[in-house]
Amino acid sequence: MSIQWFPGHMHKARLEMQAVLPKVDVVVEVLDARIPYSSENPMLAELRGDKPCLKVLAKSDLADEAMTVQWQEHFNAVAGVRARAVTTEEVPTIRKIKYAIAQMVPHKEGKSAKAMIMGIPNVGKSTIINVLAGRKIAKTGNTPAITKQQQSVNIGDGVTLLDTPGVLWPNLQNTYSSYRLALLGSIQETAMEYSDVAFFGARYLLDRYVDRLVDRFDLDSQPSRELELIEAIGRKRGCLGKNNQVDLERASKIFVTEIRSGGLGPLTFETPQGMEREKAETSKQEAEKVERDREKEAKRKKRFRAKQRAQKKSREMRG
Known part of the structure; x- marks a missing residue:
């Protein structure tokens, strides 16, 4: 996303x-x-x-x-x-x-x-x-x-x-930050997919606050994967559609709303140490992107110069 x-x-x-x-x-x-x-x-x-x-x-x-x-x-x-x-x-x-x-x-x-x-x-x-x-x-x-x-x-x-008006920077280079901001409502709903955001939140909470998930949604067992959790929430909250299949979008909205409202208790999605690692990872990715763009531009210029030489040679031959 x-x-x-x-x-x-x-x-x-x-x-x-x-x-x-x-x-x-x-x-x-x-x-x-x-x-x-x-x-x-x-x-x-x-x-x-x-x-x-x-x-x-x-x-x-x-x-x-x-x-x-x-x-x-x-x-x-x-x-x-x-x-x-x-x-x-x-x-x-x-x-x-x-x-x-x-x-x-x-x-x-x-x-x-x-x-x-x-x-x-x-x-x-x-x-x-x-x-x-x-x-x-x-x-x-x-x-x-x-x-x-x-x-x-x-x-x-x-x-x-x-x-001052709330200001969100033009490009969210850290993909994880994009998800966290969407998860907590700092990005307009039209700029996100609930299911994508819910799966991101589910992955984090399953690692760190799984007991709260089981208690809050009265789950019969402890889920191990994101899809398993969202589907379990959907069944418990009546988000069923055709052929008794879970409506993942509805279940995702319920899950995200619970997080935003504090229904799952006090949660923190970042640590200072973890963010230092993410910043280093993001910087590396940005540097790699700059290098790829540089190589792409160099290849484009090389093709352009080759095309010019070919056109010049063609004109000389016709002359």
Whole structure:
């Protein structure tokens, strides 16, 4: 499956962010605590440069607590970066973001600090803004791309937030990240196939959380393969079609919905160590692709030059 989703308003948002960043003191990047690596936008990291960055691990109540601690330690080890885990179930954790911003710019004490809040679609950015503002400022929803333009929000205590549209980078080079983003709803439904995404999620959960799958779906036995799991879910949830065959698409939607809603308990789909391996693998694949493209272009030029020589020789013979 190839997922590429980059609406026009996102390109515009990038240009707008580039224009306003020089006036910003702190960048606040909201991540999904279940996929901190895949929801971290490398384009945003490039844009912010060396400005202080607060990584907010949102939806941490849906993530594996031990893994969230590991991710906080991972981010805190990076110069100029701090990480905080928040959840809408515990509003005080969100309100502390304001004080964390102030601590990252001590030279602004007694002055107004401006923070730009960023994040890919559907990570809970608008909910965080509304809590910090104490009123409904930003639109919220369970679908990506709710915020369409920048807005400035005064959250008190001398801190102003500049809200930006959710930005997904143009090309998702890491195929695994594409699947994780689709699995958790950060990519529009029209850009994905439920069965593909469900099989990806099933493979991961069978390796790490199989007991939860058995309990949640009241399975008669422990599945060992993705298809076996999805079909078992389909039978338990009544997703049967002609000749009593399981409707894999319907069963896949049920499975993905359970994951997104937290029905399977707190889950984390990435580890810092695993993502380092994936980054190395992706870099290798990109280098190999560049080399293949270079060789392909060289062969194309060689054929073109040979064709020109043949045409020249033909003209000379006719002359």
